[in-house]
Amino acid sequence: MTSDREHICEQLQDLLKQISMVLSYILSKVLEDSALTFHQVYVMKIIGAKTDVNLTSLCKELNLSKGAMSLTVNRLEEEGYVKKCENPSDRRNRNIVLTPKGEEVLNSTREKLREAFDKLTKDLTIEELENIKNSLMRLNETMCGAMKQYHVYQEQK
Amino acid sequence: MTSDREHICEQLQDLLKQISMVLSYILSKVLEDSALTFHQVYVMKIIGAKTDVNLTSLCKELNLSKGAMSLTVNRLEEEGYVKKCENPSDRRNRNIVLTPKGEEVLNSTREKLREAFDKLTKDLTIEELENIKNSLMRLNETMCGAMKQYHVYQEQK
Numbered sequence: 001m002t003s004d005r006e007h008i009c010e011q012l013q014d015l016l017k018q019i020s021m022v023l024s025y026i027l028s029k030v031l032e033d034s035a036l037t038f039h040q041v042y043v044m045k046i047i048g049a050k051t052d053v054n055l056t057s058l059c060k061e062l063n064l065s066k067g068a069m070s071l072t073v074n075r076l077e078e079e080g081y082v083k084k085c086e087n088p089s090d091r092r093n094r095n096i097v098l099t100p101k102g103e104e105v106l107n108s109t110r111e112k113l114r115e116a117f118d119k120l121t122k123d124l125t126i127e128e129l130e131n132i133k134n135s136l137m138r139l140n141e142t143m144c145g146a147m148k149q150y151h152v153y154q155e156q157k
Numbered sequence: 158m159t160s161d162r163e164h165i166c167e168q169l170q171d172l173l174k175q176i177s178m179v180l181s182y183i184l185s186k187v188l189e190d191s192a193l194t195f196h197q198v199y200v201m202k203i204i205g206a207k208t209d210v211n212l213t214s215l216c217k218e219l220n221l222s223k224g225a226m227s228l229t230v231n232r233l234e235e236e237g238y239v240k241k242c243e244n245p246s247d248r249r250n251r252n253i254v255l256t257p258k259g260e261e262v263l264n265s266t267r268e269k270l271r272e273a274f275d276k277l278t279k280d281l282t283i284e285e286l287e288n289i290k291n292s293l294m295r296l297n298e299t300m301c302g303a304m305k306q307y308h309v310y311q312e313q314k
Contacts, residue, residue: 008286009274010267015293017199020177022300025220042174063182110167117166120303121296128295129165135292136172138285139278143179146277 012139030116035079036109043072044106047082047096054093063147081105169296187273192236193266200229201263204239204253211250220304238262 027038036044046061047053059069073096076082081102084094098106121129184195193201203218204210216226230253233239238259241251255263278286 005283005286006271006275008283008290009271009278011290012278012286012293013270013274014199014202015290015297016176016180017195019173019293019297019300021220022297022304023173026300026304038174042171045171063178113170114163114166117170118163120300121166121169123299123302124295126162126165129162129169131288132292132296133165133168133172135289136169136176138281139289140172140176140179142280143176143183143277145280147179147183 026116026120027113030112031109034109034112035105036081038113040072040076040081041106041109041113044076044081044098044102045110048098048103048106051095052087052090053096054087054090055096056093058096076102183273183277184270187269188266191266191269192262193238195270197229197233197238198263198266198270201233201238201255201259202267205255205260205263208252209244209247210253211244211247212253213250215253233259 031038043058043062046058050057055066055069055073058064058073059066062069073082077084080099082096083099084096087093087095124132188195200215200219203215207214212223212226212230215221215230216223219226230239234241237256239253240256241253244250244252281289
């Protein structure tokens with residue numbers, strides 16, 4: 001039983017790696033002439049979807065160091081896609097918001113990605129897509145849960 | 158209906174990105190003191206599992222350029238984990254094989270990864286793991302199929 005489980009876990013690792021490589025390849029082609037990288041799109045989507053986003057909350061959400069996150073946000077700010085503004089209820093942390101220029105470039109890049117992903121998954125029925133989504137949600141939620149425990153464990157050490 | 162599909166596709170994109178970020182974070186911690194990166198483990202597993210592996214077949218399997226693949230393989234050769242040897246039936250392409258030292262370091266790193274992945278997914282039942290695996294296999298096979306068509310399209314252009 002344990003060895004079955006281990007075998008499936010190893011297959012999962014390989015599948016995740018394979019999918020991420022295929023995806024990187026496709027994304028590098030699709031976004032070749034785009035102003036944004038896939039990582040920037042992802043960060044900007046989070047900034048656009050929530051209120052009171054700041055550097056600290058982004059680091060937490062993306063499990064990235066403040067250094068790495070600052071690089072991405074500063075780059076987006078230089079390009080005029082996001083701006084920082086005062087948060088009256090928290091003077092120590094400035095909020096990060098999309099600019100109109102940022103929203104525009106985000107929307108057109110999302111559209112490109114949507115089309116590419118649509119082509120990539122056109123052989124799947126909507127039920128299959130739903131199943132895959134539910135599986136990935138379950139995996140993601142389990143991994144995030146385990147990671148939180150990992151953080152607690154690290155802090156206790 | 159189309160907009161449902163688009164919505165799911167966008168969720169899938171985000172989930173794949175999230176999972177890959179959590180996984181990178183965990184892997185960077187787990188493999189901190191290891192001789193191998195996750196990418197090297199993946200490449201060495203392919204080299205160990207098949208016969209007649211050469212640079213060309215690796216590039217094809219991993220969708221990487223010859224330049225990128227050479228870097229990885231040369232690095233592994235320098236460390237003494239793989240070696241190149243003549244292929245009597247194909248003199249132009251030398252085969253790549255694991256050395257005993259390579260096999261040893263691969264096995265111990267796989268063991269580490271297996272343990273980490275086991276902890277990460279311990280809240281999932283074996284049925285849930287099976288479902289996730291099947292979903293990922295279906296997604297991977299669809300994406301690889303679509304990518305092959307993409308290659309043909311690119312070559313025809």
